[in-house]
Amino acid sequence: MISQLTERAARLVERQQWLNKPGYKLEHGLAFTFGLAGARARPLQTLLQGVWLGHPLHPVLTDLPLGAWTAALALDGVDVVAPRPQGFRQAAQVAVGLGVVGAAGAAVTGLADWQHTHDDARRLGMAHGALNTAALALYGLSWLDRHRGRHGRARLAGTVGYGLTMASSQLGGRLVFRHRVGVDHSDSRLDPRTFVPVLAESELNEDSPTLVECAGVPVVLVRHEGRISALGGDCPHLGAPMGESWLYKGELVCPWHGSRFDLQSGAAMTGPATAPLTCFQSRLRHGQIEIRRTPPAEVTTRGETLIAAETTR
Protein backbone atom coordinates (compact mmCIF):
# COMPACT_ATOMS: atom_id res chain seq x y z
CA MET A 1 0.00 0.00 0.00
CA ILE A 2 2.68 2.47 1.03
CA SER A 3 4.87 1.40 -1.87
CA GLN A 4 1.98 2.03 -4.30
CA LEU A 5 1.44 5.50 -2.89
CA THR A 6 5.12 6.44 -3.08
CA GLU A 7 5.34 4.96 -6.58
CA ARG A 8 2.37 7.04 -7.75
CA ALA A 9 3.73 10.20 -6.16
CA ALA A 10 7.16 9.69 -7.73
CA ARG A 11 5.69 8.90 -11.15
CA LEU A 12 3.60 12.06 -10.93
CA VAL A 13 6.77 14.09 -10.41
CA GLU A 14 8.62 12.27 -13.18
CA ARG A 15 5.84 13.10 -15.66
CA GLN A 16 6.10 16.86 -15.12
CA GLN A 17 7.52 17.80 -18.51
CA TRP A 18 7.34 21.51 -17.70
CA LEU A 19 10.35 20.95 -15.43
CA ASN A 20 12.53 20.28 -18.48
CA LYS A 21 13.03 23.92 -19.41
CA PRO A 22 14.17 25.21 -16.00
CA GLY A 23 16.18 21.99 -15.65
CA TYR A 24 18.12 22.61 -18.85
CA LYS A 25 18.65 26.25 -17.89
CA LEU A 26 20.06 25.28 -14.52
CA GLU A 27 22.24 22.56 -16.02
CA HIS A 28 23.56 24.89 -18.70
CA GLY A 29 24.18 27.58 -16.08
CA LEU A 30 26.28 25.15 -14.05
CA ALA A 31 28.17 23.94 -17.12
CA PHE A 32 28.77 27.55 -18.22
CA THR A 33 30.04 28.57 -14.77
CA PHE A 34 32.44 25.63 -14.52
CA GLY A 35 33.43 26.14 -18.16
CA LEU A 36 34.32 29.78 -17.47
CA ALA A 37 36.46 28.79 -14.50
CA GLY A 38 38.20 26.20 -16.71
CA ALA A 39 40.88 23.97 -15.20
CA ARG A 40 40.87 26.02 -11.98
CA ALA A 41 37.42 24.64 -11.15
CA ARG A 42 38.48 21.02 -11.59
CA PRO A 43 39.74 20.47 -8.01
CA LEU A 44 36.45 21.87 -6.69
CA GLN A 45 34.43 19.63 -9.02
CA THR A 46 36.53 16.62 -8.03
CA LEU A 47 35.93 17.47 -4.37
CA LEU A 48 32.15 17.91 -4.77
CA GLN A 49 31.69 14.80 -6.90
CA GLY A 50 33.61 12.61 -4.43
CA VAL A 51 36.25 11.35 -6.89
CA TRP A 52 38.78 11.48 -4.04
CA LEU A 53 36.43 9.32 -1.93
CA GLY A 54 35.74 6.61 -4.50
CA HIS A 55 31.97 7.23 -4.41
CA PRO A 56 29.68 10.28 -4.46
CA LEU A 57 30.12 12.67 -1.53
CA HIS A 58 26.45 13.70 -1.47
CA PRO A 59 25.04 10.68 0.44
CA VAL A 60 27.75 11.09 3.08
CA LEU A 61 26.77 14.70 3.75
CA THR A 62 23.03 14.00 3.82
CA ASP A 63 23.57 11.99 7.01
CA LEU A 64 24.55 15.13 8.87
CA PRO A 65 21.27 17.09 8.54
CA LEU A 66 19.18 13.94 8.90
CA GLY A 67 20.91 12.98 12.15
CA ALA A 68 21.12 16.50 13.55
CA TRP A 69 17.52 17.41 12.72
CA THR A 70 16.25 14.11 14.13
CA ALA A 71 18.10 14.91 17.36
CA ALA A 72 16.60 18.42 17.36
CA LEU A 73 13.11 16.99 16.86
CA ALA A 74 13.60 14.59 19.77
CA LEU A 75 14.97 17.34 22.02
CA ASP A 76 12.07 19.62 21.09
CA GLY A 77 9.59 16.82 21.73
CA VAL A 78 10.96 16.06 25.18
CA ASP A 79 11.02 19.77 26.00
CA VAL A 80 7.37 20.19 24.99
CA VAL A 81 6.11 17.13 26.85
CA ALA A 82 8.11 17.80 30.00
CA PRO A 83 9.82 21.21 29.92
CA ARG A 84 13.46 20.87 30.86
CA PRO A 85 16.16 23.28 31.88
CA GLN A 86 17.57 25.65 29.29
CA GLY A 87 20.15 23.04 28.17
CA PHE A 88 17.62 21.14 26.05
CA ARG A 89 16.74 24.23 24.03
CA GLN A 90 20.37 25.12 23.53
CA ALA A 91 21.18 21.58 22.43
CA ALA A 92 18.28 21.66 19.96
CA GLN A 93 19.54 24.95 18.55
CA VAL A 94 23.05 23.55 18.10
CA ALA A 95 21.61 20.47 16.36
CA VAL A 96 19.50 22.63 14.03
CA GLY A 97 22.55 24.77 13.19
CA LEU A 98 24.70 21.70 12.50
CA GLY A 99 22.02 20.32 10.25
CA VAL A 100 21.81 23.61 8.32
CA VAL A 101 25.57 23.53 7.66
CA GLY A 102 25.42 19.87 6.59
CA ALA A 103 22.37 20.47 4.39
CA ALA A 104 24.15 23.33 2.59
CA GLY A 105 27.04 20.96 1.80
CA ALA A 106 24.62 18.23 0.72
CA ALA A 107 22.84 20.70 -1.57
CA VAL A 108 26.04 21.70 -3.37
CA THR A 109 27.25 18.11 -3.81
CA GLY A 110 23.77 16.99 -4.85
CA LEU A 111 23.74 19.66 -7.55
CA ALA A 112 27.06 18.31 -8.87
CA ASP A 113 25.55 14.81 -9.10
CA TRP A 114 22.26 16.02 -10.58
CA GLN A 115 24.00 18.00 -13.36
CA HIS A 116 24.51 14.89 -15.50
CA THR A 117 21.11 13.25 -15.06
CA HIS A 118 18.48 13.01 -17.79
CA ASP A 119 14.71 12.77 -18.30
CA ASP A 120 12.81 11.20 -15.37
CA ALA A 121 15.84 11.26 -13.07
CA ARG A 122 16.45 14.92 -13.85
CA ARG A 123 12.85 15.92 -13.04
CA LEU A 124 12.82 13.80 -9.91
CA GLY A 125 16.14 15.31 -8.88
CA MET A 126 14.69 18.80 -9.26
CA ALA A 127 11.78 17.94 -6.96
CA HIS A 128 14.23 16.37 -4.50
CA GLY A 129 16.34 19.53 -4.56
CA ALA A 130 13.30 21.84 -4.23
CA LEU A 131 12.01 19.97 -1.17
CA ASN A 132 15.45 20.01 0.42
CA THR A 133 15.85 23.72 -0.29
CA ALA A 134 12.48 24.43 1.34
CA ALA A 135 13.47 22.31 4.35
CA LEU A 136 16.79 24.12 4.58
CA ALA A 137 15.03 27.50 4.50
CA LEU A 138 12.61 26.40 7.24
CA TYR A 139 15.45 25.14 9.43
CA GLY A 140 17.35 28.39 8.82
CA LEU A 141 14.26 30.26 10.02
CA SER A 142 13.95 27.85 12.92
CA TRP A 143 17.53 28.55 14.00
CA LEU A 144 16.97 32.32 13.83
CA ASP A 145 13.75 32.04 15.84
CA ARG A 146 15.49 29.98 18.50
CA HIS A 147 18.19 32.62 18.63
CA ARG A 148 15.50 35.28 19.20
CA GLY A 149 13.70 33.22 21.83
CA ARG A 150 10.65 32.39 19.69
CA HIS A 151 10.72 28.69 20.47
CA GLY A 152 7.14 27.83 19.56
CA ARG A 153 7.49 29.12 16.00
CA ALA A 154 10.97 27.62 15.75
CA ARG A 155 9.63 24.16 16.61
CA LEU A 156 6.80 24.48 14.12
CA ALA A 157 9.19 25.47 11.31
CA GLY A 158 11.51 22.60 12.26
CA THR A 159 8.70 20.04 12.32
CA VAL A 160 7.43 21.07 8.87
CA GLY A 161 11.02 21.08 7.61
CA TYR A 162 11.51 17.57 8.98
CA GLY A 163 8.44 16.35 7.11
CA LEU A 164 9.78 17.84 3.88
CA THR A 165 13.15 16.21 4.51
CA MET A 166 11.52 12.80 4.91
CA ALA A 167 9.54 13.22 1.68
CA SER A 168 12.67 14.35 -0.11
CA SER A 169 14.66 11.38 1.24
CA GLN A 170 12.16 9.06 -0.39
CA LEU A 171 12.77 10.74 -3.75
CA GLY A 172 16.53 10.60 -3.14
CA GLY A 173 16.29 6.87 -2.52
CA ARG A 174 14.41 6.42 -5.77
CA LEU A 175 17.08 8.38 -7.63
CA VAL A 176 19.71 5.94 -6.42
CA PHE A 177 17.88 2.61 -6.36
CA ARG A 178 15.53 3.05 -9.33
CA HIS A 179 17.38 5.48 -11.58
CA ARG A 180 20.85 4.34 -10.51
CA VAL A 181 22.22 7.85 -10.02
CA GLY A 182 25.55 7.62 -8.22
CA VAL A 183 25.91 3.85 -8.47
CA ASP A 184 28.60 2.00 -10.42
CA HIS A 185 27.38 1.31 -13.97
CA SER A 186 30.37 -0.76 -15.04
CA ASP A 187 29.94 -4.42 -15.94
CA SER A 188 30.20 -6.54 -12.79
CA ARG A 189 30.41 -9.95 -14.48
CA LEU A 190 33.55 -11.89 -13.71
CA ASP A 191 33.92 -13.24 -17.25
CA PRO A 192 36.15 -14.24 -18.83
CA ARG A 193 37.81 -16.11 -15.98
CA THR A 194 40.51 -17.64 -18.14
CA PHE A 195 42.66 -15.98 -20.79
CA VAL A 196 40.82 -15.63 -24.10
CA PRO A 197 42.30 -14.25 -27.36
CA VAL A 198 40.48 -11.09 -28.43
CA LEU A 199 42.59 -9.31 -31.06
CA ALA A 200 45.74 -9.75 -33.11
CA GLU A 201 48.47 -7.58 -31.64
CA SER A 202 49.17 -6.09 -35.08
CA GLU A 203 45.61 -4.65 -35.20
CA LEU A 204 46.01 -2.54 -32.06
CA ASN A 205 47.45 0.88 -32.89
CA GLU A 206 49.28 3.09 -30.41
CA ASP A 207 46.97 5.52 -28.55
CA SER A 208 43.88 4.30 -30.40
CA PRO A 209 41.34 2.71 -28.00
CA THR A 210 39.83 -0.33 -29.67
CA LEU A 211 36.59 -2.01 -28.64
CA VAL A 212 36.46 -5.81 -28.57
CA GLU A 213 33.89 -8.16 -27.11
CA CYS A 214 34.73 -11.13 -25.00
CA ALA A 215 32.10 -13.57 -23.67
CA GLY A 216 29.52 -10.85 -24.29
CA VAL A 217 31.51 -8.34 -22.24
CA PRO A 218 32.65 -5.11 -23.97
CA VAL A 219 36.33 -4.42 -23.42
CA VAL A 220 38.50 -1.52 -24.56
CA LEU A 221 42.10 -2.29 -25.49
CA VAL A 222 44.62 0.54 -25.34
CA ARG A 223 48.26 0.48 -26.37
CA HIS A 224 50.10 3.42 -24.81
CA GLU A 225 53.86 3.81 -24.70
CA GLY A 226 54.19 0.17 -25.69
CA ARG A 227 52.06 -1.14 -22.85
CA ILE A 228 48.69 -2.78 -23.44
CA SER A 229 45.77 -2.14 -21.06
CA ALA A 230 42.37 -3.83 -21.14
CA LEU A 231 39.54 -1.88 -19.51
CA GLY A 232 35.77 -2.15 -19.20
CA GLY A 233 33.62 -0.97 -22.10
CA ASP A 234 30.98 0.72 -19.88
CA CYS A 235 31.73 3.94 -18.04
CA PRO A 236 31.02 3.49 -14.31
CA HIS A 237 29.33 6.91 -14.15
CA LEU A 238 26.29 6.42 -16.41
CA GLY A 239 27.36 3.58 -18.67
CA ALA A 240 28.74 5.52 -21.68
CA PRO A 241 30.29 3.29 -24.39
CA MET A 242 34.01 3.51 -23.69
CA GLY A 243 34.64 2.15 -27.19
CA GLU A 244 34.11 5.77 -28.27
CA SER A 245 36.65 7.08 -25.76
CA TRP A 246 39.98 8.69 -26.56
CA LEU A 247 43.32 9.25 -24.88
CA TYR A 248 44.31 12.54 -23.28
CA LYS A 249 47.63 12.90 -21.50
CA GLY A 250 47.86 9.14 -21.09
CA GLU A 251 44.36 8.80 -19.60
CA LEU A 252 41.21 7.36 -21.12
CA VAL A 253 38.45 9.96 -21.54
CA CYS A 254 34.73 9.10 -21.33
CA PRO A 255 32.87 10.33 -24.44
CA TRP A 256 29.80 11.55 -22.53
CA HIS A 257 30.92 13.65 -19.56
CA GLY A 258 34.71 13.65 -19.85
CA SER A 259 35.72 11.56 -16.83
CA ARG A 260 39.35 10.49 -17.15
CA PHE A 261 40.60 7.07 -16.13
CA ASP A 262 44.05 5.72 -15.30
CA LEU A 263 45.14 3.14 -17.87
CA GLN A 264 46.75 0.81 -15.34
CA SER A 265 44.32 0.75 -12.43
CA GLY A 266 41.16 2.04 -14.15
CA ALA A 267 40.81 4.58 -11.31
CA ALA A 268 38.76 7.70 -12.01
CA MET A 269 41.21 10.61 -12.09
CA THR A 270 38.55 13.28 -12.75
CA GLY A 271 34.77 13.12 -12.31
CA PRO A 272 31.91 12.92 -12.56
CA ALA A 273 32.75 9.18 -12.43
CA THR A 274 33.93 8.11 -9.00
CA ALA A 275 34.20 4.32 -9.38
CA PRO A 276 37.03 2.76 -11.39
CA LEU A 277 36.70 1.23 -14.82
CA THR A 278 36.68 -2.55 -14.80
CA CYS A 279 40.19 -3.97 -15.25
CA PHE A 280 41.27 -7.01 -17.20
CA GLN A 281 44.57 -8.80 -17.17
CA SER A 282 46.20 -8.95 -20.57
CA ARG A 283 49.02 -10.89 -22.16
CA LEU A 284 50.43 -11.69 -25.59
CA ARG A 285 50.44 -15.24 -26.93
CA HIS A 286 51.36 -16.16 -30.49
CA GLY A 287 50.68 -12.65 -31.74
CA GLN A 288 47.26 -12.51 -30.08
CA ILE A 289 46.20 -10.26 -27.21
CA GLU A 290 44.57 -12.39 -24.56
CA ILE A 291 42.56 -11.06 -21.63
CA ARG A 292 40.82 -12.30 -18.53
CA ARG A 293 38.94 -10.55 -15.77
CA THR A 294 41.01 -9.18 -12.91
CA PRO A 295 39.40 -10.29 -9.64
CA PRO A 296 38.08 -7.12 -7.90
CA ALA A 297 40.32 -7.67 -4.88
CA GLU A 298 43.37 -7.30 -7.10
CA VAL A 299 42.37 -3.90 -8.45
CA THR A 300 44.51 -1.32 -6.72
CA THR A 301 43.79 2.31 -6.00
CA ARG A 302 44.83 5.35 -7.99
CA GLY A 303 48.50 5.84 -8.65
CA GLU A 304 49.53 2.32 -7.69
CA THR A 305 50.67 -0.33 -10.10
CA LEU A 306 48.10 -2.94 -10.99
CA ILE A 307 50.29 -5.87 -10.08
CA ALA A 308 48.08 -8.60 -11.43
CA ALA A 309 47.32 -6.76 -14.65
CA GLU A 310 50.94 -6.51 -15.72
CA THR A 311 51.04 -7.02 -19.45
CA THR A 312 53.24 -9.96 -20.32
CA ARG A 313 55.16 -10.05 -23.53
Ligand code: FES
Ligand atom coordinates in the same frame (compact mmCIF):
# COMPACT_ATOMS: atom_id res chain seq x y z
S1 FES B 1 29.01 8.39 -18.53
FE1 FES B 1 29.37 10.22 -17.45
S2 FES B 1 31.52 10.35 -17.27
FE2 FES B 1 31.16 8.55 -18.40
